[in-house]
Amino acid sequence: MGKKQNYNWDKLSLGVCYYPEHWDEKLWREDLKRMQSAGIGTIRIAEFAWSKFEPTEGNFTFDFFDSFLKAAEETEMKVIFGTPTATPPIWLTEKYPEVLNRTKDEILLRHGARRHYNYNSPKYQELCSRIVEQLAIHYGMHPNIIGWQVDNELNCEMNEFYSESDTLSFRRFLQVKYHTLEKLNKAWGTTFWNQTYTAWEEIYVPRHTISDSTNPHEVLDYYRFISDSAINFCKIQSSILRRYIRPDAFITTNGMFGNLDNHRLEKDCLDVYTYDSYPNFAFGMGADPKNSIDLNDRKWSNNLSEVRSICPHFGIMEQQSGANGWNTGMEAPAPKPGQMTLWAMQSISHGADYVSFFRWRTCTMGTEIYWHGILDYDNRDNRKLEEIKGISEWTEKLAKVTGAEYCANIGVLRDYNNIFDSQLDKWHQRLDKNSGMEIFAACQLTHTPMDYLYLQEDTLAEELLKYPVLFYPHAFILTDRNVQLLEEYVRQGGCLILNCRTGLKDETGQCPMTVMPGKVSDLAGMTVEEHTFVGPNDEDVYMEFLGKRQEAPIFNDILEVNAENSRVLGTYLGNYYKGRPAVVEHPFGKGKVIYYGAAFSRENVKALLEYTGVISPYGNIIDLPEECELSVRTKGEKAFLFVLNYSKNPVNIVLKQPMLDLKGGAEAKGEMSLAAYEVRVFECLKSSIQEAGL
Known part of the structure; x- marks a missing residue:
């Protein structure tokens, strides 16, 4: 297995994002002292401050941040220093417009916002390298700088690039991959609609067509190219920084965004990965009124599980501390009393050992005037600052949790071929989005902690075997x-659960003339006889699965058993394929494969968790209502059970064995009440959760 990280925080701690260039120098020391009195020991600075270092081309000055870092030294504040390449200055973009990104319509994205550059401009790479080297030489050994952040939110806002430099780089990318036009034409299926290329110069990044029906195989390679460009x-x-900075200082960047192999980014470039967590974004977005409980901000645990797959002991570079919004849109309410604590503990429960809040004070100017921080415009102490103090007290009590491993007994497999394909293929996208969220919801509501595992070039079977059950939803490729x-x-004994559309495509995104599920037909002991979307005029399609009526949503594979030892676990109850196999189980070696012919819903995932014996693994030591999330981290002989109440109402939980309540510092057992948005953490012996079935 390739390295996942080579930096770990030695103690759970808090930070905040701070912009000294936004505030009068008279506020600096007061701000830093107020932060420390609230329990904040680290600040992130400088990621948008290029002009403070290079006000005109080639003229470097460090006076401003030298003065600020002197204040940081005096107050013993630790610093994470950002490279300022997310916002090139106006002198740069005016003199070198080739550094600007373009839209698909070939409109230049002009100066005035952020992230308006492209990764592949040789001039921008040159100027970025120069500013980063100047900063690293000047500040690399500074005693207060403990880490460096590269750029800011790579691929945020724009994760498609259409500049001339991108087209030239895309051609080189394709030449390295395919070597010859003959191989490229075959991989892209260019005989369709007469798209055959006869020279490399005829190839561009995707452009608008009459119906914007760009060649899907080209777009799949284009997404791979964007990821490659961002990583490069x-x-x-990061290579420049490593030559100059202190050996004990870490290199990171803050993610996680699309069209980007974040796992390779972390392995190739970083020491540790950090994430920007804004749970408020989940409120009202795609909520399904049919569901008995709306996950809302709890959905952010799905993102945190993705981050944990990149870097098990990650940091949060931006943790929500106020209402979200730009003057151009994105309206969200302020966190209610207790929600800042809930969301910070949500991050910690999933593996974060560092939590930095965004931002110290709400900005009084610019696009982010409605993106609120801990303090409001008036700079007065408020309930949010008081809540930060409470979170700091929590981190002291949870110091022993630092470095603890998240504990899950089921995994969900993912890979970037299928992620990129689901972005361009609307059929794939609908299935992937639905099933992914429904697996997560089922695990949340049954208190069955789960992990994401990304299949990569260095993934080993031993990593998969940590999980008795693995889901691999809609593995088209x-x-x-x-x-x-x-x-x-x-x-070797694992249970693999596949579902509809598995094995439809090859790595180019083409559909080969093979019987589905293609390369896993023998492993699954079945084939797909026919397949169909569940149409709008069809009656709701159900199946009988293990004697129970279950929904068979969105898409149905009609199955055919082709192995003597395969067993039909479910049959369709409606449509023209009534009575045909819907779920097939096939023993293979010491384990088994279950092929589920429909998309996943939380109900059918619950049934699969029950059938495979992994549902609610802690049910014999703790009883929780659906409104609560359960996360478990283990370290040495100890286990730590995080119970998070996402409800605006009090809930009751039951501890079925004595545990240490880290909030109160005393032993607890039996029924107890959690207030609205309250979090409790219980410590017990690791052996007790192993006895629970893990």
Whole structure:
């Protein structure tokens, strides 16, 4: 297995994002002292301050941040220093317009916002390298700078690039990958609609067509190219930093955004990964009124699980502390009393050992005047600052949790081929989005902690075997290597759950003339006889699964058993394929494969969790209502159970064995009440949760 991180925080701690260039120098020392009195020991600075270092081309000055860092030294404030490449200055973009990104309509994205550059401009790479080197030389050994952030939110706002530099780089990317136009034409299926290329110069990044029906195989490679470009841009900077900064200082960047292999980014460029967590974004977005409970901000735990797959002991660079919004949109309410604590503990429960709030004070100017911080415009102490003090007290009590491992007994497999394909293929997208959230919801509501595992070039079967059950939803693209991993996992005793549309495509995104599920047909012991969307005029389609009536949503594969030892676990109850197999189980080696012919819903995932014996693994030591999330972290002989109440109402929980309540510092057992948005953390012996079935 390749390295995931080579930096770990030695103690759970708090930070905040601070912009000294926004405030009068007279406020600096007062601000830093107020932060420390609230328990904040680290600040992030400088990620948008290029002009403070290079006001005109080639003229460097460090006076401003030298003065600020002197204040940081005097107050013993630790610093994470940002490279300022997310916002090139006006002198740069005016003199070198080739550094600007363009839209698909070839409109330049002009100066005045942020992230208006492109990764592949040789001139921008040159100027970024120069400013980063100047900063690293000047500040690299500074005693208060404990870490460096590369750029800011790579691929945020714009994760597509259409500049001339991108087209030239895309051609080079394709030449390295395919070597010849003959191989490229075959991979892209260019005989369709007469798209055959006869020279490399004929190839561009995707452009508008009459119906914007760009070649999907080209777009799949284009997304891979964007990811490669962003990683290369980050590596240019991290490589420079490594030559000059203190050996004990870490390099990070803050994510997680699309069209980007974040796992490779972390491995190739960073020491540790950090995430920007804004749970308020989840309120009202895509909520399903049919559901008995709306997950809302709890959905952010799904994102945190993704982050944990990149870096098990990550940091939060921006943790929500106020209402969200720009003057151009994105309206969200202020956190209610207790929600800042809830959301910070949500991050910590999933593996964060550092939490930095955004931001110290709400900005009085610019696009982010409605993106509120801990303090409001008036600069007075408020309930949010008081709540930060309470969170700081929590971190002291949770010091022993630092470095603890998140504990899950089921995994959900993902890979970037299928992620990129689901972005361009609307059929794939609908299925992937639905099933992914429904697996997460089922695990949340049954208190069955889950992990994401990304299949990468260095993934080993041993990593998969940590989980008795793995879901691999809608794996349209199956590679030979991933199939070998799956076979080894099942052969050694794992239970693999696949579902509809598995094995439809090859790595180019084409649909080969093979019987689905393609490369895993023998492993699954079945084939797909026919398939269909559940149409708008169809009656709701259900199946009988293990004697129970279950929904079979969105898309149905009608299955055919092709192995003697395969067993039909479910049959369709409606439509023209009534009575046909819907779920097939096939033993393979010491394990088994379950092929579920429909998309996943929280109800059918619950049924699968029950059938495979992994549902609610802590049910014999703690009883929780659906409104609560359960996260478990283990370290040494100890286990730490985080119970988070996302409800605006009090809830009751039951501890079925004595545990240490870290909030009160006393032993607890039996029924107890959690207030609205309250979090409790219980310590017990790791052996007690192992006895619970893990």
